[in-house]
Amino acid sequence: MAHRIFPQEEYILKGHAACPGCGATLLLRYVLKALGPSTYIVIPACCTSVIAGPHPRSAFRVPVLHIAFAASAAAASGMVEALEKLGKPANVVVWAGDGGTVDIGLQALSGAAERGHNIIYICYDNEAYMNTGIQKSGSTPYKAWTTTTPTGNPSFKKDVPSIMAAHRVPYVATINPAYPNDIIYKLRKASSIRGGLKYIHAFSPCPPGWRYDPSLTVKIARLAVETGVWVLYEVENGKFSLTGLSRNLLKKENRKPVAEYLKLQGRFAHLKQEEIDEIQRLVDEQWRRIEEIVAEHGARAKSV
């Protein structure tokens, strides 16, 4: 069974330029295993445009179009339409960071979603502009240190999965590198849904940006889910469902304290106890809203 769901093939080759412990590279490795060789990737300016390695070589065993920062969803729109016209069906995947998605790329993403192109758009969210040296993005969490928020980010993380769900795309999901089976399952599902943009938001720990030891990537990723900071879910044709471990976290007592997640990362080292308490309150409030959504979606969500 495990062999069937977990392909042995590798599409990211040795010698790529990722930092040790890079969550994004781990995610992309699983994503490509799920999708297989008939896959085009479009990558805007982001860490992965460097991870791919320098011209004329590439560390990826699938065709890659590197494109300007704001342009990835639009480039994928044209690519998917062209492949359809030329009779060469394949997965067209945008692989973009949070800066290229929640900030500068949001307009093109919104347009592509509204037009319903058959694209899988994946945002690997490392919660800041990591490729340029850890500056705040629209996805940086409240109070997190970055080089442009040296005393902590005063604004809240933009909820792009909800924005995408509001576009009535057929599929929205979140993934996390600590749960590879879940990634394979969701990417295969996204690939099987024809017609319409599929949006995947990925939790992507970043050792240099979040200031932790590279050996802790998976531990931090798992803690993000266990503490309820990161929620695993999918929205299929408008129906919200918690998935994986997150299904069991509606009760607060099942969730670990957020402090366990925060304390491993240098970007939160400056927090005072009352700030940690405030973040805990925000996470609890988020789960209260999820409870409402789950109740609204009724029997279907409970049966997941």
Place this chain on the structure above:
Amino acid sequence: MSKLLLTGNYAAAYAVRDAEPDVVSAYPITPQTPVIEKIAEFIESGELNAKFVRVESEHSAMAALIGAASVGARTYTATSSQGLFYMYEVIWWASGARLPIVMGIVTRALGPPWNIWSEHADFYALRDSGWNMFFASSAQEVYDFTLVSYRVSENPEVLLPTLVGWDAFEVSHTYEPVSLVEKEELKSFIPPKGSWKPLLDVGEPGSLGNLAYPEEYIKVRFEMRKASERARRIIEESLRSYSSLTGRRYWFFDCVYCEDADTVFVIQGSIFGETLRAVEELRSRGEKVGLVKVWVYRPFPYEELGKAIEGTKNVVVLARASVFGSLSPLGSDVASALKLRGASARLFDVTVGVGGVDVKAEDVIGIYDKVRVSGESSFWWVR
């Protein structure tokens, strides 16, 4: 060969229909809008079998074509002015990635203040981007150059994008009879689909546009430079071939009354008509004047143009672009062409018709009178 009454914008749309692109992507901006509206009609009526991507911005319009062309699709878009500038970043991406995209530029002034009328500042802003650039002065030329663009761009020795510029309203919205080429005849002129190899293919994974260290970057750029040099020859060959197909004679530029001229006007676009009227008026007074209309702006025909005008005493460039602190782009190029030939002709660089101001024969005659007495070699002509 059928003849239709078409605006410049419709002429572009008919050429696109006849070139049979696979993907068209565009965002509306005045005065380009009728181009994409007509193409949308062709696609929805089934006259053109292409995918039409109604993007949310010009930036996305060009990005969509980059995506489409990278997997081997034939593509088209058109834009103007502010829209072109919003697209500017990805315009460089298209040429740097060596994608044979074809684009129409309906030339229009840039704000502020808002102005939707013709000026070539937007067109000239692309001069260093690596695109091949044609300028049409009539609907017929819009149709013809758009078709020629596909043959030039898709030549495996070139593989650079090509654009055609034409004036807002004077050409974009004015009806004139346009001769169309029969589809059967075009088959021998436009390359068959698949004549160039797509850069991205799942059967042969590779990557397009990734990081290049300095030594690799300069090599990639140098290859592009060589392709642009080859484009000069391919453009000449394509124009000759098109001329013999249609009987309409095209080259890098058109030269009227040039043989014995001691003063030559150099222009681009729709002011050709009034400038020609002025030249004929001056000729009737016994003045030895000639007129050059530049059709191919990039790669610029330095050698050929320099040769054509080196023997004259005065070269008067009438450029339709707001310029500050330098010669006009066309003036600079003509100056270079003269200098490269070691010609002693005196150059006058005159800015005219900015923001849609009409340029009449009387203006051209006024400019002629002024340059004969004036010491000024670079000035704006404002009535």
